[in-house]
Amino acid sequence: MIRARALSKRYPQGIDAIKEVSFDIGTGEMVFITGRSGAGKTTLFRLLAAIERPTTGSIIVNGQNLAALRKSAIPFLRRSFGLVFQDQKLLFDRNAIDNVLLPMKIVGLPANEALRRARAALDKVGLLNREKANLLTLSGGEQQRLAIARAVVNRPSILLADEPTTNLDADSAAGILEIFRAFHQVGVTLIVATHDPQWVSRLSPRILRLDHGRILGSDG
Amino acid sequence: MRRFLTQHASAFGDAVRKLFASPLGTILSLIVIGTALALPAASGIILDNLRDLAGGAPKAQQISLFMASSADRRAFDEIELRLRMAHVGNWRFVPRDEALERLKAIEGVPEILASLPKNPLPDAFIVEPEDVRPEMVENLAKTFSSWPEVEHVQLDSEWVRRLDVFLRIGRLMILMLASLFGGALIIVTFNTIRLQILAQADEIEIARLIGATNAFVRRPFQYFGFLQGLLGGLFAAALILLGAGLLSSTLDELVALYGGRWAPHGLDFALVGRLTGIGALLGWLGAQLSVAVHLKKGA
Ligand SMILES: Nc1ncnc2c1ncn2[C@@H]1O[C@H](COP(=O)(O)OP(=O)(O)O)[C@@H](O)[C@H]1O
Numbered sequence: 380m381i382r383a384r385a386l387s388k389r390y391p392q393g394i395d396a397i398k399e400v401s402f403d404i405g406t407g408e409m410v411f412i413t414g415r416s417g418a419g420k421t422t423l424f425r426l427l428a429a430i431e432r433p434t435t436g437s438i439i440v441n442g443q444n445l446a447a448l449r450k451s452a453i454p455f456l457r458r459s460f461g462l463v464f465q466d467q468k469l470l471f472d473r474n475a476i477d478n479v480l481l482p483m484k485i486v487g488l489p490a491n492e493a494l495r496r497a498r499a500a501l502d503k504v505g506l507l508n509r510e511k512a513n514l515l516t517l518s519g520g521e522q523q524r525l526a527i528a529r530a531v532v533n534r535p536s537i538l539l540a541d542e543p544t545t546n547l548d549a550d551s552a553a554g555i556l557e558i559f560r561a562f563h564q565v566g567v568t569l570i571v572a573t574h575d576p577q578w579v580s581r582l583s584p585r586i587l588r589l590d591h592g593r594i595l596g597s598d599g
Numbered sequence: 600m601r602r603f604l605t606q607h608a609s610a611f612g613d614a615v616r617k618l619f620a621s622p623l624g625t626i627l628s629l630i631v632i633g634t635a636l637a638l639p640a641a642s643g644i645i646l647d648n649l650r651d652l653a654g655g656a657p658k659a660q661q662i663s664l665f666m667a668s669s670a671d672r673r674a675f676d677e678i679e680l681r682l683r684m685a686h687v688g689n690w691r692f693v694p695r696d697e698a699l700e701r702l703k704a705i706e707g708v709p710e711i712l713a714s715l716p717k718n719p720l721p722d723a724f725i726v727e728p729e730d731v732r733p734e735m736v737e738n739l740a741k742t743f744s745s746w747p748e749v750e751h752v753q754l755d756s757e758w759v760r761r762l763d764v765f766l767r768i769g770r771l772m773i774l775m776l777a778s779l780f781g782g783a784l785i786i787v788t789f790n791t792i793r794l795q796i797l798a799q800a801d802e803i804e805i806a807r808l809i810g811a812t813n814a815f816v817r818r819p820f821q822y823f824g825f826l827q828g829l830l831g832g833l834f835a836a837a838l839i840l841l842g843a844g845l846l847s848s849t850l851d852e853l854v855a856l857y858g859g860r861w862a863p864h865g866l867d868f869a870l871v872g873r874l875t876g877i878g879a880l881l882g883w884l885g886a887q888l889s890v891a892v893h894l895k896k897g898a
């Protein structure tokens with residue numbers, strides 16, 4: 380489903396963020412990408428979502444080589460992912476459910492169907508009672524769960540999350556991991572980048588360890 | 600198909616919401632757009648109606664051929680033959696005696712005439728050309744003056760020609776005015792949408808990151824430009840119709856003084872259609888330009 384070969388990314392300023400990385404991720408796998416801050420996790424996330432283009436090498440998602448993807452095909456590739464960004468990228472001038480409605484507006488889902496799905500997604504992350512909430516009144520953990528609800532509302536086959544538990548207290552982090560476990564159990568492919576993996580072990584995921592842009596090891 | 604329609608409906612809804620989101624800004628824009636459309640349109644209507652008020656005149660256009668005093672019966676026959684062959688329209692011969700009789704009917708003239716030793720008037724042909732376009736009439740007059748024994752050709756209504764030139768200059772000025780104001784309309788829309796794009800930079804970025812196409816991002820702005828132009832056009836039509844309504848009684852009096860009747864045309868449903876159509880088109884164009892300049896293409 381995802382295949383990277385000799386994948387490298389050099390930013391215009393000359394920093395080699397990803398160096399000659401190769402890996403495969405199969406359908407339904409749960410993979411955590413770990414490594415210190417600056418190891419290249421976010422860069423890998425952005426390469427997968429076609430936000431950045433590889434400098435060299437190839438990365439193939441669902442049979443499409445992202446290195447050679449036409450610009451006009453990128454939006455449609457992104458729709459096959461649920462994306463949870465490191466900085467969440469929520470709209471603070473909208474209430475909770477309007478944030479979750481955005482991806483369905485993009486694909487043109489009829490309003491009643493969209494509303495039904497948005498409520499279902501909010502329910503899955505435990506925010507159904509906060510659907511009209513102003514985002515500023517949501518806690519860090521609630522905002523993160525809202526970001527996850529928006530990512531999964533179009534039922535993507537791959538969920539990509541960048542540092543979803545960073546800055547959360549232990550309880551909130553555990554709640555997020557439970558949500559991930561539930562998606563994994565229904566067959567969603569999960570790819571999570573985190574610099575803080577020690578409490579992740581109870582999910583027993585496969586781990587890709589990044590260091591200075593290279594894969595140190597893969598286990599699990 | 601269903602999704603396509605849903606997307607357009609939602610973009611349209613977004614555009615309507617934007618119009619209502621800042622009512623003051625929208626009203627100001629509509630005033631600017633409405634004025635920009637109303638001024639040239641009103642000038643055009645005034646010009647058209649002016650031309651029509653002068654409308655009876657072209658038909659009364661006449662060309663007089665004054666014969667030399669040496670001309671005799673044979674010369675008149677020759678001219679008659681030529682006029683018949685040329686199919687110029689209606690014409691008649693006015694002998695000098697008939698002309699004199701008519702002149703005598705005017706008050707005070709008989710006394711003057713009595714002091715003259717003989718009839719000073721020439722024999723004449725009066726031609727009412729069928730084709731009254733100024734350049735055609737001009738040509739005819741030129742031809743006539745080359746005919747034998749024709750001493751002088753006179754265009755009886757050169758003022759019609761002058762009016763025509765004047766109207767053409769007027770139309771040209773209105774065209775320039777319209778282009779200028781059309782440009783202003785495009786610029787107003789362009790700038791309004793530039794500000795909207797700036798205000799929504801976050802939302803646009805996020806939508807792109809999660810799979811929005813360029814078309815999706817642009818659509819609400821295009822609808823906004825289109826709608827705002829359309830409403831501006833409606834406003835312009837309302838301004839013109841209101842203005843005409845307020846002026847009509849005064850104009851009635853004025854026109855009545857010249858024996859005419861005020862029956863303006865151009866103040867109808869077609870005007871509303873034209874103004875809204877042009878407004879919508881220019882608004883859409885402004886939006887299109889703004890979006891092309893201010894929205895970087897995705898990834
Ligand atoms: N947009 C960018 N431009 C230039 N350098 C960048 C950019 N993003 C990240 N980097 C650099 O690339 C390296 C990897 O960064 P990143 O992928 O963010 O790592 P991580 O997410 O593991 O902390 C770092 O040295 C970082 O400074």
Ligand SMILES: [Mg+2]
Pocket residue numbers: 420421422465541542
């Ligand atoms: Mg990072």
